[in-house]
Amino acid sequence: MEIVRENFQRELPYIKEAIEECEFIAIDAEFSGLHTEPNRRTQNTTLEEGYEDLRKSASKFLTIQIGISTFKFDPSNGSYLAKPFNVFVFPTTLTGYSPQGRCFLTEASSLDFLAKNRFDFNKWIYQGVHYMTKDEEEIYARERTKAVNNEMDNIDVDAANTMWLQDVIQRIGEWKNSKQALNFINIQTNSAYQRRLVYQEVRRYWPTELNARGQGGHINITKITEKELKIQQQQRQADLQRDIESCRGFREVIDILSACKKPIVGHNIVVDLAYILAQFVGPLPPTVEGYKKMIHKTFPTVMDTKYVSYTANALKGLAFDSSLGGLENMVGTINFMGCPRIIPHYRHQRYLSRDLAHEAGYDAYITGSIMIRMLALIAKHEAPVPTPLTKLEIQVKKNGKNEKRSYSSKDSKTSKTPKEITKPKKASPPSPSPVAAPAPAPVPAAPKKFSYADIVHRQRAPAATAAPVVVPAPAPPTPVVAAVEEEENEESESSESDYDYIQVSDFPVHEKPFSWQSPSVTTLQNVLHWGRSSHGCINLVSS
Structure with missing residues (x-):
């Protein structure tokens, strides 16, 4: 930039x-x-x-x-x-x-x-x-403060400008005492030295009644009240402080x-x-x-x-x-x-x-x-800085409830993947013991997206399609099978999986490559x- x-x-x-x-x-x-x-x-x-x-x-x-x-x-x-x-x-x-x-x-x-x-x-x-520099700032601040407070040192009047300055003072006095004159008077100056003399004489004779300002080749002098003078002084002090800070x-x-x-x-x-x-x-x-x-x-x-x-x-x-x-x-x-x-x-x-x-x-x-x-x-x-570990935090949504589980690459190479950790297998429902082993029935192909209920359904399919044999009446279904049937009904209404994996954060834990200490x-x-x-x-x- x-x-x-x-x-x-x-x-x-x-x-x-x-x-x-x-x-x-x-x-x-x-x-x-x-x-x-x-x-x-x-x-x-x-x-x-x-x-x-x-x-x-x-x-x-x-x-x-x-x-x-x-x-x-x-x-x-x-x-x-x-x-x-x-x-x-x-x-x-x-x-x-x-x-x-x-x-x-x-x-x-x-x-x-x-x-x-x-x-x-x-x-x-x-x-x-x-x-x-700091020293230059202090000198500049002193000079500007003296100028704002009209505390500048007086300078001597040379012979070449004595008559001119007396004429200026007389003109200003006549203008100030005239009731029909305008509220300002302009004094023409030809050099910085003459401008300094005008400021000096106005400050000497009319410090609280007149205000002098330089305006492109001349000095503009205006009448001022005590209230206006106080406001001007406050404004000048604010400008001075801002100027010193900006310098x-x-x-x-x-x-x-x-x-x-x-x-x-x-x-x-x-x-x-x-x-x-x-x-x-x-x-x-x-x-x-x-x-x-x-x-x-x-x-x-x-x-x-x-x-x-x-x-x-x-x-x-x-x-x-x-x-x-x-x-x-x-x-x-x-x-x-x-x-x-x-x-x-x-x-x-x-x-x-x-x-x-x-x-x-x-x-x-x-x-x-x-x-x-x-x-x-x-x-x-x-x-050497140790190799950073990769952390993975997974939010699991099961049956409307949110669970958070973490996975770290610190696990051994034979450890399970995050999905294997966060998707535990459920016990299959008990099946009746047949007298004679029936011929296995063909298992339907798994859909592209399936849930745990699909897995249970495929596991139950062989028993449902087997040849009829004389066996004792099967025991009533357990609560696990009932829960599975509820999940099957939910699955028919939505094609989404029962487990929603939401990746909350997946980032390497980077450490600074060196320390200044x-x-x-x-x-x-x-x-x-x-x-x-x-x-x-x-x-x-x-x-």
Whole structure:
């Protein structure tokens, strides 16, 4: 699902719902650049040197597209339901205001790479979702509150505008005291500085009698009563609160991800986290230890597919290429047969049949899918999950009464089928003992659909058609035979069987292929791959 400025507020509750109900979240990001200077990292580059280069880049370049994909296990079919979101982000407010006059760098090679992968730069600029960091939100809220409450600091009047401003004040005063004048007056202004002076003087001389509003090149000033002034102030406060809340923009999604405390998965995620934290949370700390603490505080559980691919024993020798595309090919081999499927939600069919590599939403979706299949294989090798049992619950209708009986594949191979279990045989009625064995009479063929009464009828047929012999009078029929005769009458009225089998539930008891709390998974958490350096990884929870 693509998220832009136009539908962000409408889809925000749905994004929040997807995050709250999922098991884990995969993320990916695209940037305006990666290196402020030529990349000189080697195997001898220290962790501190590499982090300093990353910190500089994350503070000067932008995250321009973010992919978020949620994954939820579906026990009905043993698969994972995915909801990928692809979000364009641009550093402005709803009104186009950029806090602190934000400037950013671009790298020609990065833009060329994005262009070759069909990145829509027009959509990024025109429809990118706005956002602010927490510090920027606080500054913006203070400035807007002062403006709404007419608490702006006074500015000095320069010599070029002194005479003009005196004339404006005189015109406003004459208009206000005239009883025949209209209820408003328009003051023409030529610059933002002149507009600021008009607001300032109206606030100084007539704070509770006049109201000034900017309207396309002029200031509209109207008379106002005390009651109207109070209503306007209340409306302005409501608008202010709504504006402050909306100015957070996409940062609200980052706050939700942080608050949910669920595992965050990424590929080579140490770079993505640096850019996301610097852009939506706050400036990165100057030291590696501070950076590790910032990550762990914001996202308590983080996993890196690249680190897992070359660390887990069950995956040794399977990945010949540790790139995202290489791991995608790896989890599609025969070694991963039996691992759970990943199915996109019906509202998220964008990546079902199209390869959109290097689009953030697609990469997040693929990253999460790779992690699921790798962890499933690890759990299969280290802690096999028992084969689920098939349960079948059958509702039996006998003589107008409902009975429920269960069948499980746990029964031995020689056990009876569900129908054999739920259709017990009834005792045949006693037949008189003949003196001489009569010749067997032909038994009529069984109908296509028959009941227990049909079976009894066929069993009684030989005795009824036998040759007459001298035998004692047969005993009166037992209650069982009477019950059988009643069933025969019922059968003649209806062709349906006496037993109605209603399948209430027929499903495999699927279990999750792995647990985030299992030792084989927890040992892979909070350790991130770290590029071309001698140390190889960064442990977020180590001292």
